[in-house]
Amino acid sequence: MCGIVGLYLKNPALESQLGKLFEPMLEAMTDRGPDSAGFAIYGDEVADGWIKLTLQSTTESSDWKALMGELEGRLATSLNWFQNASAAVLKAKAEEAVVRAALAELAPGVRIMSAGQSIEILKGMGLPKEISERFGLANMKGSHIIGHTRMATESAVTMEGSHPFSTGADLCLVHNGSLSNHFRLRQELRREGINFETENDTEVAAGYLAWRLQQGDSLKTALDSSLEALDGFFTFAIGTRNGFAVIRDPIACKPAILAETDDYVAMASEYQALSSLPGIEKAKVWEPVPATMYIWERESA
Amino acid sequence: MKTIDLSVATVRDLNQALHDQVNNVQDREWVVTHANGAHNLAVGVNEAVSIDIQGHAGYYCAGMNQKASITVHGNVGVGCAENMMSGYVRVKGSASQAAGATAHGGLLVIEGDAGARCGISMKGIDIVVGGSIGHMSCFMGQAGRLVVCGDAGDALGDSLYETKIFVKGSVESLGSDCIEKEMRPEHIEELQELLNRAGFNEKATDFKRYGSARQLYNFKVDNASAY
Amino acid sequence: MSDVSNSKAVPPVLRESATFDRLSIQEIQRAAETGIYDIRGGGTKRKLPHFDDLLLLGASVSRYPLEGYREKCGTDVILGNRFAKKPLHLKIPVTVAGMSFGALSANAKEALGRGATIAGTSTTTGDGGMTPEERGQSQHLVYQYLPSRYGMNPDDLRKADAIEIVLGQGAKPGGGGMLLGMKVTERVAGMRTLPIGVDQRSACRHPDWTGPDDLAIKIAEIREITDWEKPIYVKIGASRPYYDVKLAVKAGADVIVLDGMQGGTAATQEVFIEHVGIPILPAIPQAVQALQEMGMHRKVQLIVSGGIRNGADVAKAMALGADAVAIGTAALIALGDNHPRLDEELKKIGSAAGFYDDWQNGRDPAGITTQDPELSKRLDPVEGGRRLANYLRVLVLEAQTMARACGKSHLHNLDPEDLVALTVESAAMARVPLAGTNWVPGQQY
Numbered sequence: 001m002c003g004i005v006g007l008y009l010k011n012p013a014l015e016s017q018l019g020k021l022f023e024p025m026l027e028a029m030t031d032r033g034p035d036s037a038g039f040a041i042y043g044d045e046v047a048d049g050w051i052k053l054t055l056q057s058t059t060e061s062s063d064w065k066a067l068m069g070e071l072e073g074r075l076a077t078s079l080n081w082f083q084n085a086s087a088a089v090l091k092a093k094a095e096e097a098v099v100r101a102a103l104a105e106l107a108p109g110v111r112i113m114s115a116g117q118s119i120e121i122l123k124g125m126g127l128p129k130e131i132s133e134r135f136g137l138a139n140m141k142g143s144h145i146i147g148h149t150r151m152a153t154e155s156a157v158t159m160e161g162s163h164p165f166s167t168g169a170d171l172c173l174v175h176n177g178s179l180s181n182h183f184r185l186r187q188e189l190r191r192e193g194i195n196f197e198t199e200n201d202t203e204v205a206a207g208y209l210a211w212r213l214q215q216g217d218s219l220k221t222a223l224d225s226s227l228e229a230l231d232g233f234f235t236f237a238i239g240t241r242n243g244f245a246v247i248r249d250p251i252a253c254k255p256a257i258l259a260e261t262d263d264y265v266a267m268a269s270e271y272q273a274l275s276s277l278p279g280i281e282k283a284k285v286w287e288p289v290p291a292t293m294y295i296w297e298r299e300s301a
Numbered sequence: 302m303k304t305i306d307l308s309v310a311t312v313r314d315l316n317q318a319l320h321d322q323v324n325n326v327q328d329r330e331w332v333v334t335h336a337n338g339a340h341n342l343a344v345g346v347n348e349a350v351s352i353d354i355q356g357h358a359g360y361y362c363a364g365m366n367q368k369a370s371i372t373v374h375g376n377v378g379v380g381c382a383e384n385m386m387s388g389y390v391r392v393k394g395s396a397s398q399a400a401g402a403t404a405h406g407g408l409l410v411i412e413g414d415a416g417a418r419c420g421i422s423m424k425g426i427d428i429v430v431g432g433s434i435g436h437m438s439c440f441m442g443q444a445g446r447l448v449v450c451g452d453a454g455d456a457l458g459d460s461l462y463e464t465k466i467f468v469k470g471s472v473e474s475l476g477s478d479c480i481e482k483e484m485r486p487e488h489i490e491e492l493q494e495l496l497n498r499a500g501f502n503e504k505a506t507d508f509k510r511y512g513s514a515r516q517l518y519n520f521k522v523d524n525a526s527a528y
Numbered sequence: 529m530s531d532v533s534n535s536k537a538v539p540p541v542l543r544e545s546a547t548f549d550r551l552s553i554q555e556i557q558r559a560a561e562t563g564i565y566d567i568r569g570g571g572t573k574r575k576l577p578h579f580d581d582l583l584l585l586g587a588s589v590s591r592y593p594l595e596g597y598r599e600k601c602g603t604d605v606i607l608g609n610r611f612a613k614k615p616l617h618l619k620i621p622v623t624v625a626g627m628s629f630g631a632l633s634a635n636a637k638e639a640l641g642r643g644a645t646i647a648g649t650s651t652t653t654g655d656g657g658m659t660p661e662e663r664g665q666s667q668h669l670v671y672q673y674l675p676s677r678y679g680m681n682p683d684d685l686r687k688a689d690a691i692e693i694v695l696g697q698g699a700k701p702g703g704g705g706m707l708l709g710m711k712v713t714e715r716v717a718g719m720r721t722l723p724i725g726v727d728q729r730s731a732c733r734h735p736d737w738t739g740p741d742d743l744a745i746k747i748a749e750i751r752e753i754t755d756w757e758k759p760i761y762v763k764i765g766a767s768r769p770y771y772d773v774k775l776a777v778k779a780g781a782d783v784i785v786l787d788g789m790q791g792g793t794a795a796t797q798e799v800f801i802e803h804v805g806i807p808i809l810p811a812i813p814q815a816v817q818a819l820q821e822m823g824m825h826r827k828v829q830l831i832v833s834g835g836i837r838n839g840a841d842v843a844k845a846m847a848l849g850a851d852a853v854a855i856g857t858a859a860l861i862a863l864g865d866n867h868p869r870l871d872e873e874l875k876k877i878g879s880a881a882g883f884y885d886d887w888q889n890g891r892d893p894a895g896i897t898t899q900d901p902e903l904s905k906r907l908d909p910v911e912g913g914r915r916l917a918n919y920l921r922v923l924v925l926e927a928q929t930m931a932r933a934c935g936k937s938h939l940h941n942l943d944p945e946d947l948v949a950l951t952v953e954s955a956a957m958a959r960v961p962l963a964g965t966n967w968v969p970g971q972q973y
Contacts, residue, residue: 001741001775032741034778151741151778154771178739233738252417252436253738255379255397269741271357271378272338285357285376287397287416289454290436316752340745345682345753361736361749365682379745380736384680399736403677405721421735422677424721441731443721463723518726519709520564 001153002163002176003029003269004256006146006237006244007277008296011263015043019140021277025266026128026137026147028273032176033149036162037131038123040172040239043142045118051096054113054120055088055103056159064088067107074102085134087113087122096169111160111197116170118241123148123162143298146239148174155200165206168213170241175202176269177234177254185229205230209238223247223293235288237267243297252290259283265296303328308335312342319369322348338378343371349388363390366407382409385426398435401428404445410499417454420447423464429499439464440476448495450503461513467492469508478517482510555798566798567706569631569887569897571699571790571834571857576807578790578835579844581954582947583963586933594932601928602938605852607829608690608759608782611751615759615782616668616690619648620924621852621939622842624859624916625787625833626672626692626763628654630707630716631794631887632860634661636896638909639863641666643916647924652692652854655705655730657719658684665913670761673750676705676730678720682753690783691750692761693743695734695772698791698834701765701805705730706795710890713899740775747780761785766811766834767804773818777828785854786815788834792857794897795888808834808845810957813944816849825849826940839926846927847942848958855923862919863912864894 005025009015018041026037046052057064068081068090075098080091092099096115103110114121122135128149132138148163155161164172182204186196194207208229212222219240226236227250235254238245246267248256259266259274261283268274271285288294305315315333322328331352336342340359343352346369354362357375366385373381376394385404392400395413402418404426411419411428417435420428425444433451440456442464452470459476465488466479475481484506493505544550558566587593594601608615624644629637631654638661644651650668657679663669671688673680685691696702707716707728717724737746747760762776763785776784788808793801812832819825832845833854845853857865866874871881873893879886887897895906931939934946948963949955955962956969 001739003741031744151775153740153775154768176741252398253733255742257378257397270338270340270359271376272340272359275337275357281356286395286414287435290417312752313756317755320755341749341752344749345685347682360742360745364749365685365753367682379742383736384677384682386681402735403680405681418735422731424677440735460729462726515723518723520727 001032001151001178002174003032003149003273004146004163004174004176004235004237004267005029005148005269005273006144006174006239006246006267008144008244008265009263010261010265012143014263015143016141018043018142018145019137021264022145022147023132023138024276025268025273026132026149028276029147029149029269030128032269033151034127035152035157036123036125036150036159037128037148038121038162038164039131039137039145039147040114040119040121040164040174041140041142041145042118042120042170042239042241043140044120046091048117050091050093050117051099051115052117052120053090053092053096053099053103053115054122055090056086056111056113056124057088057107058109058111058159062086062088062107062110067110070106071099071102074106075099084122084136086124087135089120112166114166114170114172116241118143119166119170119172119239121164121166121172123164124159125157125162144239144244146172146174146237146244153178153201155198158198161198161200161203163202164239165200165203167206167210167238170239171209171213171219172239173202173206173209174237175205175234176256177232177249179205179230179232179234181231201232205234205236219245220293220295227291235269240297243295245293245295246288247293248288248290250291256288257285258288258294259285302330302332304332304334306334307337307339312339315342316344316346319343319346319348319350319352322346322350326350336373336375340378343369346371346388357394366390376413381411382407382426385409395432396430401426404428406445408499414451420445420464423447427495429495429501431501433470436473437476439466442466446491446495448492448499448508450501458511458513460517463513466511467505467508468511469503472509472511475511478514479511480514482512484508484510567708567795567888568798568801568885569792569794569796570801570885571792572802573885574802576790576835577809577951577954577957578807579809579841581809581950582844582958582960583950584840584843584847584930584934584942585946585948586930587935591935593935594937596929596932599932600937601932602940603924603928605829605940607831607852608761610782610824610828611756611780612690612759612782613755613757614689616650618650618668618852620920621846622647622836622920622923623649623670623831623852623854624651625791625854625856626652626654626670626694627856627860628656628705628707628794629659629662630654630656630711630720630899631897633895633898633904633907634659634715635904635907635909636860636863636912637662638665639907639912639916640859641669642909642913643859643862643920644668646913646917647920649920650689653688655694655707656716657681658687659719661909663687665909672763674705674730675732675734676720677735678722678730685750685754685758688758690759690761691754692763692785693747693750693781694763695776696765696767696787697763697793698765698787698789698805698808699793700796700800701767702732703796703800703804704732706888708795708888708890711888711899716899740779743776743779751780759783761831763787765789765791766806766808769806769811770814770818773815773830774822777819777822777824781828783829783831784815784819785831785833786811787854788832790835791833792860807957808832809954812845812848812850813957813959819849826851836923839923839928840930842923842927843930843939843942844947846939847946848944848960851940858919859916860896862916863896863907864915865892865896867894870894
């Protein structure tokens with residue numbers, strides 16, 4: 001149960017202001033989700049053959065510098081990395097699986113929030129304002145971003161239980177609603193080799209999409225089949241490397257609103273999260289219809 | 302004319318000021334600026350005042366309205382004019398889901414589209430939508446009239462009681478126990494009066510009428526799959 | 529010579545199947561005949577772990593009891609002081625639960641109001657709006673806000689002393705209401721804006737919000753409409769009370785009403801009544817834990833219901849952490865439901881005194897669960913009110929007796945440490961030790 005927001009820039013001139021435009025959107029959803037918040041921002045792409053990971057430590061203080069040194073030795077390649085509050089963003093010219101294996105060995109307490117060429121997922125417990133300040137959202141640049149504020153329903157309030165959830169390379173998911181068949185589905189997906197870290201229903205939706213995509217589905221096919229596989233109530237926003245998608249369950253109780261101008265496409269649970277955007281008075285504003293996928297993507301980079 | 306600017310005043314200030322008019326009307330005309338999607342604007346008003354809301358409104362705008370005439374110069378969120386008893390609400394833009402839900406009376410006019418569940422459990426209100434409406438509209442509608450100048454979504458009028466539905470465009474599907482009915486002269490007359498009152502330049506004869514087949518009013522074995 | 533067949537034979541014993549017992553067989557036969565589920569009133573009839581499985585530890589040497597009359601044992605309770613400007617201050621912590629005019633006769637509703645008022649407590653409307661009789665005779669009236677919104681209007685909202693947003697009830701968490709055609713008379717239909725005589729089905733979800741994030745906005749709306757004066761209760765049917773209570777508190781409730789599966793209903797599918805939800809015993813500790821973790825125990829008050837019958841139940845519920853209890857079925861019995869003098873008449877309609885649960889069909893000879901004008905007249909609201917007030921008085925006297933024996937000068941000072949359990953099941957569910965041990969099953973390994 002939560003608030004979700006997304007902003008996709010059509011006008012590249014605005015990319016330097018992405019974080020600044022998005023911060024009030026996320027904070028406007030505080031009442032819908034006071035427990036934790038997070039966002040996935042896309043930008044600062046690494047070249048082909050490189051991988052970018054967002055890491056969060058599960059322990060209080062983490063010696064990122066030492067870890068990166070060890071990792072550099074293990075991978076025998078030079079790394080770029082920077083720390084952002086409790087998170088670190090790592091860029092390496094290496095295979096994702098190789099980096100993951102090395103990290104699992106060197107730092108089992110470190111969680112990989114996201115992986116890809118563009119995505120960074122930053123999230124944590126606290127009010128949206130605390131999260132955006134913690135990670136310096138206002139100064140971030142990028143092409144698009146989706147975010148989430150959480151009012152935990154059944155699973156624990158933790159960093160791991162916060163959204164967005166990674167669903168594969170440069171993919172992530174945020175959710176408003178409550179799934180009713182996640183328990184059995186989680187068991188089935190575990191047998192398929194999908195890893196779960198929480199009892200959260202949304203993580204199962206993310207795992208389901210990750211699994212379908214691994215099986216070769218396109219995003220559209222995977223989302224279409226999620227309408228069958230997932231029971232309960234949901235509005236999802238899905239971040240992709242080139243854009244974002246929105247889909248609601250067939251009953252469509254949970255709110256969603258979209259707005260489009262020449263400069264951007266924005267989505268939110270409530271209009272008030274859009275009210276701070278420039279030119280919103282003249283935007284085309286509408287509600288996505290149930291069981292229908294809406295997707296905005298730029299030409300593949 | 303009294304202006305309340307929500308960039309400085311709170312929603313509480315607005316509603317309290319409007320409620321205070323019941324015993325002692327100081328202003329008949331109110332303007333609310335910088336609505337910015339705030340929830341619960343002008344709820345529980347109980348006096349014949351006129352209120353203009355500039356910008357978009359959030360959930361439950363004009364909820365439980367009695368007597369007041371409220372115009373929103375923008376879109377409205379979930380449950381606009383929910384449980385309205387009397388008076389008049391006009392939305393210049395579009396409405397989210399559950400517009401006019403459970404409302405007992407008055408007139409709700411939406412110039413744009415209305416989302417899902419428009420007029421759900423309506424109990425006597427008249428709703429006129431200039432555009433189209435979403436799925437499950439008029440679910441369990443009990444009384445009143447729902448008029449749609451555009452199209453209607455899935456499962457229109459499911460489990461309908463006695464609400465009359467008029468749709469000009471297409472209907473994606475009818476819900477359980479909702480059927481098309483004959484447009485008799487008295488229906489054309491009442492619909493034309495309503496369209497005129499709502500300020501739409503439409504001809505009643507272009508509309509089709511839908512209503513309850515009244516087959517689910519009492520439990521019957523043959524209907525088990527519809528419950 | 530012996531002939532086995534002619535010997536003194538052991539009389540044959542017919543063995544009833546534990547699986548296909550008479551009730552199960554009868555239900556299969558009924559279903560095969562009618563093709564539709566069975567609908568009835570009341571709560572679950574199965575044996576469940578309940579307050580009877582708990583005992584209170586009276587004082588002795590280590591603790592000292594209070595004297596009966598001179599040494600006071602307070603009973604009052606304040607409900608709704610988290611946000612509401614005008615919280616309720618009740619003299620006793622036993623309230624009357626929501627029951628609709630429609631399910632009950634107007635006289636029954638009036639009697640409930642009269643009885644509650646004499647006893648210094650509140651009564652509650654139901655799925656069908658507020659009647660003038662009920663409002664007029666009730667000092668403290670809680671107005672229910674239900675998915676159907678039958679008869680819901682802002683005038684009555686302003687007349688109410690508190691507002692109870694109903695998400696569910698113990699007899700049928702997740703299910704909607706029902707009122708069969710026999711009870712949808714002209715007046716009932718008029719109040720609900722329904723055609724006379726329909727089998728009314730109410731929605732199971734609220735029409736204009738779903739989930740706690742939207743509930744928060746709904747609660748804010750009702751507060752705005754009533755100028756933040758009225759306490760706002762949220763009523764939930766016990767199924768996942770730990771989560772539901774937390775979410776209701778997050779959404780801004782002043783008071784949580786938690787109804788266990790023993791709680792009654794006017795009309796619901798039998799299978800729903802018997803198989804959905806959990807008893808009140810395990811529900812209370814989960815709710816209290818949720819409130820405690822949020823620092824809200826006693827700040828957001830907890831009213832529990834579902835199978836409260838006597839003062840011991842009241843004392844035990846409060847010892848587990850409830851601020852008050854609510855009675856429904858017991859209140860109807862106090863008015864005269866299932867009275868032995870009705871036995872013959874009940875037998876004519878296929879039941880008997882002590883068994884009658886066909887509250888859905890409106891033929892109640894007690895004049896309570898009916899809309900028949902002749903039957904309704906049998907219940908004198910003044911006399912009914914007096915009987916209910918008597919019963920409420922006894923509940924409180926009994927609870928006070930036990931609280932004094934535990935050394936408490938106020939009912940709300942009863943606590944779980946005053947309780948032990950008789951069975952392993954009830955010990956686990958109530959989270960109190962099995963009598964004579966310090967073992968709380970499920971809490972330690």
